[in-house]
Amino acid sequence: MSKSLDHDPIFDVAIIGAGVVGCAMARRFTLDGAKVVVLEKAAEVLDGASKANSAILHTGFDAPPGSVEQSCVAAGYAEYLDIRDGLGLPVLKTGAMVLAWNDEQLASLPALVEKAHQNGVLDVELRSREALLEAEPALSPNLKGGFVVPGEYVIDPWATAHAYILQAIANGAVLRRNAEVLGGVFEDGIWDLEVTSGAVRAKQVINCAGLYGDVTDARLLGQAGFTIKPRKGQFVVFDKPASELAGAVLLPVPTKTTKGVVIFRTIFGNLAVGPTAEEQESRTEATTETASLHDLRAKGIEMLPALAQFEVTTVYAGLRPATEHQDYQISQDVARNYVSVSGIRSTGLSAALGIARHVAAMNVGVAFDGGPIKNPIIPSADRLSNYHGRDWEDAGHGGIICHCELVTKREILAALNGPMAPTTLQGLKRRTRVTMGRCQGFYCTGALSSLTQGYLDPPIGEDDE
Amino acid sequence: MSDVLNCNVAIVGGGTAGLALATALRAQGVADVVVLERDVEAGGVPRHCGHYPFGIRELGRAFKGPDYARALVRNAKAAGVEIRSGVTVTALHPNARLGLNTAEGNVELQANRVALCTGVRESSRAQRFLSGTRPQGVLTTGALQAMVYLNGKRPFKRPVILGSELVSFSAIMTCRHGGMRAAAMIEEGPRVTVRNFMRPYAALKGVPLFTGARDLRIHGHREVEAISFTNRRGVTEMIETDGVIISGQFRPEAALLHASHLDVDAGTGGPVIDQYGRATDPSYFVTGNLLRPVETSGWCWREAGETARRMARDLSDPIGRVPFVCQRSVDPALRFVLPQRIALTDAAGAMTQMQMRVSEPVSGHLVAMAAGNTVMSQFIDSRPERRILTPMVSLSRLGQAQDVEVKILR
Ligand SMILES: Cc1cc2nc3c(=O)[nH]c(=O)nc-3n(C[C@H](O)[C@H](O)[C@H](O)COP(=O)(O)OP(=O)(O)OC[C@H]3O[C@@H](n4cnc5c(N)ncnc54)[C@H](O)[C@@H]3O)c2cc1C
Numbered sequence: 061m062s063k064s065l066d067h068d069p070i071f072d073v074a075i076i077g078a079g080v081v082g083c084a085m086a087r088r089f090t091l092d093g094a095k096v097v098v099l100e101k102a103a104e105v106l107d108g109a110s111k112a113n114s115a116i117l118h119t120g121f122d123a124p125p126g127s128v129e130q131s132c133v134a135a136g137y138a139e140y141l142d143i144r145d146g147l148g149l150p151v152l153k154t155g156a157m158v159l160a161w162n163d164e165q166l167a168s169l170p171a172l173v174e175k176a177h178q179n180g181v182l183d184v185e186l187r188s189r190e191a192l193l194e195a196e197p198a199l200s201p202n203l204k205g206g207f208v209v210p211g212e213y214v215i216d217p218w219a220t221a222h223a224y225i226l227q228a229i230a231n232g233a234v235l236r237r238n239a240e241v242l243g244g245v246f247e248d249g250i251w252d253l254e255v256t257s258g259a260v261r262a263k264q265v266i267n268c269a270g271l272y273g274d275v276t277d278a279r280l281l282g283q284a285g286f287t288i289k290p291r292k293g294q295f296v297v298f299d300k301p302a303s304e305l306a307g308a309v310l311l312p313v314p315t316k317t318t319k320g321v322v323i324f325r326t327i328f329g330n331l332a333v334g335p336t337a338e339e340q341e342s343r344t345e346a347t348t349e350t351a352s353l354h355d356l357r358a359k360g361i362e363m364l365p366a367l368a369q370f371e372v373t374t375v376y377a378g379l380r381p382a383t384e385h386q387d388y389q390i391s392q393d394v395a396r397n398y399v400s401v402s403g404i405r406s407t408g409l410s411a412a413l414g415i416a417r418h419v420a421a422m423n424v425g426v427a428f429d430g431g432p433i434k435n436p437i438i439p440s441a442d443r444l445s446n447y448h449g450r451d452w453e454d455a456g457h458g459g460i461i462c463h464c465e466l467v468t469k470r471e472i473l474a475a476l477n478g479p480m481a482p483t484t485l486q487g488l489k490r491r492t493r494v495t496m497g498r499c500q501g502f503y504c505t506g507a508l509s510s511l512t513q514g515y516l517d518p519p520i521g522e523d524d525e
Numbered sequence: 526m527s528d529v530l531n532c533n534v535a536i537v538g539g540g541t542a543g544l545a546l547a548t549a550l551r552a553q554g555v556a557d558v559v560v561l562e563r564d565v566e567a568g569g570v571p572r573h574c575g576h577y578p579f580g581i582r583e584l585g586r587a588f589k590g591p592d593y594a595r596a597l598v599r600n601a602k603a604a605g606v607e608i609r610s611g612v613t614v615t616a617l618h619p620n621a622r623l624g625l626n627t628a629e630g631n632v633e634l635q636a637n638r639v640a641l642c643t644g645v646r647e648s649s650r651a652q653r654f655l656s657g658t659r660p661q662g663v664l665t666t667g668a669l670q671a672m673v674y675l676n677g678k679r680p681f682k683r684p685v686i687l688g689s690e691l692v693s694f695s696a697i698m699t700c701r702h703g704g705m706r707a708a709a710m711i712e713e714g715p716r717v718t719v720r721n722f723m724r725p726y727a728a729l730k731g732v733p734l735f736t737g738a739r740d741l742r743i744h745g746h747r748e749v750e751a752i753s754f755t756n757r758r759g760v761t762e763m764i765e766t767d768g769v770i771i772s773g774q775f776r777p778e779a780a781l782l783h784a785s786h787l788d789v790d791a792g793t794g795g796p797v798i799d800q801y802g803r804a805t806d807p808s809y810f811v812t813g814n815l816l817r818p819v820e821t822s823g824w825c826w827r828e829a830g831e832t833a834r835r836m837a838r839d840l841s842d843p844i845g846r847v848p849f850v851c852q853r854s855v856d857p858a859l860r861f862v863l864p865q866r867i868a869l870t871d872a873a874g875a876m877t878q879m880q881m882r883v884s885e886p887v888s889g890h891l892v893a894m895a896a897g898n899t900v901m902s903q904f905i906d907s908r909p910e911r912r913i914l915t916p917m918v919s920l921s922r923l924g925q926a927q928d929v930e931v932k933i934l935r
């Protein structure tokens with residue numbers, strides 16, 4: 061293990077993992093005045109669970125009342141709506157409907173509404189089958205009934221987390237990518253972390269390692285109080301015109317283990333059906349499966365018959381960092397200045413800001429030099445929403461490179477040359493949406509291979525001498 | 526920008542069809558013809574088909590795609606066509622009005638007639654619902670060609686080709702040109718899709734061919750590592766490879782249509798047209814591969830010449846909105862029927878032939894029926910991806926406002 065040199069800075073806080081939770085954590089602690097370092101083992105941020113989700117901003121109406129999850133989702137929801145204008149983050153105010161397709165589900169609705177009210181989501185209301193069909197005429201007439209959750213919205217899963225970490229960086233946080241935390245010792249109030257990219261010292265460690273929460277706890281504390289059980293979710297994304305079939309997010313009646321297959325508009329203008337819920341061993345392999353995709357498509361058509369006419373744009377899969385417990389696993393080792401933020405299973409995008417506040421509040425007694433930043437810099441987020449202004453609409457964009465998603469040369473170069481520049485095609489996709497439309501790169505891969513030359517590893521192509 | 530530009534004929538897409546149409550319109554004496562092309566240069570798909578043979582019929586000798594594309598651009602310019610590249614058409618509005626975007630901003634264009642010529646592309650990996658991980662290095666043939674021929678780039682060294690259409694075989698050539706060697710060609714169907722005479726080609730180049738492959742799966746994390754499948758004997762094969770070329774299964778580039786007032790046909794994936802090549806708004810004509818997947822460049826060129834004559838005639842003597850009947854396949858084995866509408870008029874210049882494709886091998890009598898009358902009949906013996914041409918339904922035998930149903934009597 062390499063010994064850190066004395067002139068190395070000692071950070072107030074080292075955050076392990078730059079998923080949406082780590083990104084929100086970095087923002088919170090930076091704004092609170094801490095000197096923060098974020099250590100991410102992948103080449104890009106959002107390489108774990110946060111890479112692929114449904115991007116619904118949940119109210120927490122269906123969370124177990126009194127759970128940590130419920131309070132973090134509620135707080136995260138409120139803070140998101142509070143700060144999103146300033147950060148330039150979009151919201152699609154869809155609202156949601158929880159739909160019953162048989163008598164058993166119908167009978168379970170009143171209890172779910174009651175639970176929502178208990179959770180403080182007071183605008184949740186039962187609706188007749190007729191009222192729901194009038195609001196969403198594309199729904200199958202087999203519908204039995206349901207209730208509305210007006211506050212469930214759709215957001216941008218990537219720009220959101222990117223905005224959090226970019227604000228942290230703009231205000232002094234350090235992000236190290238390709239930096240896996242392998243181990244560490246806590247001595248004299250300082251953590252000495254062994255990191256693949258070189259040692260790091262910090263007064264405090266916050267483990268936000270998502271799918272590796274238990275592994276990371278074990279590496280640093282010697283043990284973990286839970287086991288991560290990855291749960292895969294696959295999705296089918298339909299072409300943009302299909303988005304006219306559903307105004308609201310269409311949720312099924314949830315079961316104990318999953319929110320079930322949802323139909324939702326994405327902020328990028330598509331209509332998606334998913335996710336599945338499949339337990340698996342692998343923490344890295346989020347495969348799509350032919351049979352599940354056909355099944356998802358069929359489920360979508362069952363609920364929205366007109367969906368049968370629409371083309372598929374893409375498919376994807378993500379892994380939820382579930383554990384054997386239902387609630388989040390947030391715990392503190394006071395003696396070792398260590399917080400583990402794990403098991404942020406299926407609501408982390410909504411809850412991230414709330415989780416960060418929750419953890420900051422655990423830190424009573426720890427003061428950061430200078431205190432909270434007075435006038436923090438607020439960088440503007442990537443503008444990728446189909447429902448809000450995009451770069452191509454403004455003059456001087458240098459030409460459109462990705463024709464399906466209308467991604468301009470200007471915004472690609474801005475991402476490649478800006479802060480936290482992507483170094484992989486995956487990363488560039490999440491920052492700009494290149495190749496993510498209907499043709500999936502048929503038209504723009506060639507041009508992109510030249511434009512990104514020298515920026516990406518691996519490159520989109522090697523020079524052919 | 527509140528300015529509205531004007532022109533006589535606006536052509537959306539400067540590929541083979543758009544350029545041939547523009548040139549032929551000028552030859553018909555039509556003035557003020559503008560081609561709008563979103564790419565940095567006009568020429569369309571042939572720009573990145575670095576192989577022979579293009580242009581034998583239309584230009585009198587065999588060209589490689591890029592030279593052919595340049596020749597079409599030259600001919601169009603010489604004929605007085607205005608080609609504007611770097612212009613993306615973003616919206617189709619009723620009565621020949623277009624929304625355009627350029628690097629300088631948005632503007633609207635009002636024309637007398639619009640022709641849609643946006644061509645076809647291949648289906649993506651996602652659209653095929655393939656199993657496996659999603660690493661970098663899975664490309665369509667078109668994307669590979671653009672990398673190799675337009676950007677001098679090599680995305681992988683030993684890729685596997687999925688599909689066995691003509692374009693799949695052209696991928697072997699593209700690989701060779703770019704210093705890559707195809708590791709295998711895999712077809713999910715029971716046999717190779719292209720006509721048999723093409724088949725030895727793969728063997729000739731030493732590329733193993735697997736037909737009847739099931740349970741395809743892509744492996745690899747950041748980059749492709751292997752592809753596996755169950756072969757026709759039920760045994761799992763695993764081929765190590767660093768890339769996958771997803772070839773064929775063409776579909777019209779109909780993005781603009783879906784967001785517009787024009788009707789789209791689920792069978793072709795392109796716009797609904799009548800026997801004059803007009804979309805459901807008669808100020809819009811359609812030609813080229815946007816009509817249907819898929820024909821050769823030479824075919825599109827010739828078809829565009831006929832479309833030009835119809836457009837020229839319509840500009841001087843408009844057909845306008847006339848009553849029509851719909852025409853559709855009622856046979857699951859018949860993938861599409863083109864045109865999808867028959868305008869009830871005997872105006873001059875109508876197509877004399879209809880185009881169809883089957884989705885499985887069929888032989889039998891193709892019949893079109895309207896109000897109990899047979900309005901067209903022809904024997905066919907065909908397979909998927911083969912062109913089927915039949916005579917146009919006979920207008921005189923069509924009952925008023927009775928839709929035409931087409932099926933195969935086996
Ligand atoms: C299918 C699906 C649908 C979902 N839908 C929604 C939704 O609609 N709304 C919602 O709010 N939430 C949703 N979620 C949940 C949300 O995506 C997760 O809760 C959230 O992404 C978890 O984020 P995280 O930061 O805890 O973990 P991760 O995103 O996994 O981040 C952990 C990071 O730590 C890094 N790391 C791991 N170990 C180390 C180490 N030793 N050293 C350095 N770095 C390390 C990883 O590379 C990773 O980047 C969904 C999730 C899935 C899978």
Ligand SMILES: Cc1cc2nc3c(=O)[nH]c(=O)nc-3n(C[C@H](O)[C@H](O)[C@H](O)COP(=O)(O)OP(=O)(O)OC[C@H]3O[C@@H](n4cnc5c(N)ncnc54)[C@H](O)[C@@H]3O)c2cc1C
Pocket residue numbers: 537538539540541542543561562563564567568569570571574612613614615642643644645646647666667668692695778781812813814815819820821822823825
């Ligand atoms: C990968 C591939 C390989 C092929 N190989 C062969 C071959 O070897 N031989 C052969 O004969 N045929 C081949 N074809 C068939 C090909 O479609 C025809 O050769 C021919 O290009 C069809 O001409 P087109 O004008 O209809 O379409 P294209 O040539 O595709 O031209 C369409 C044009 O429209 C432009 N466009 C699209 N949308 C817009 C918009 N919104 N605004 C402005 N411009 C727009 C595009 O940029 C493009 O330039 C191939 C097709 C593909 C996809």
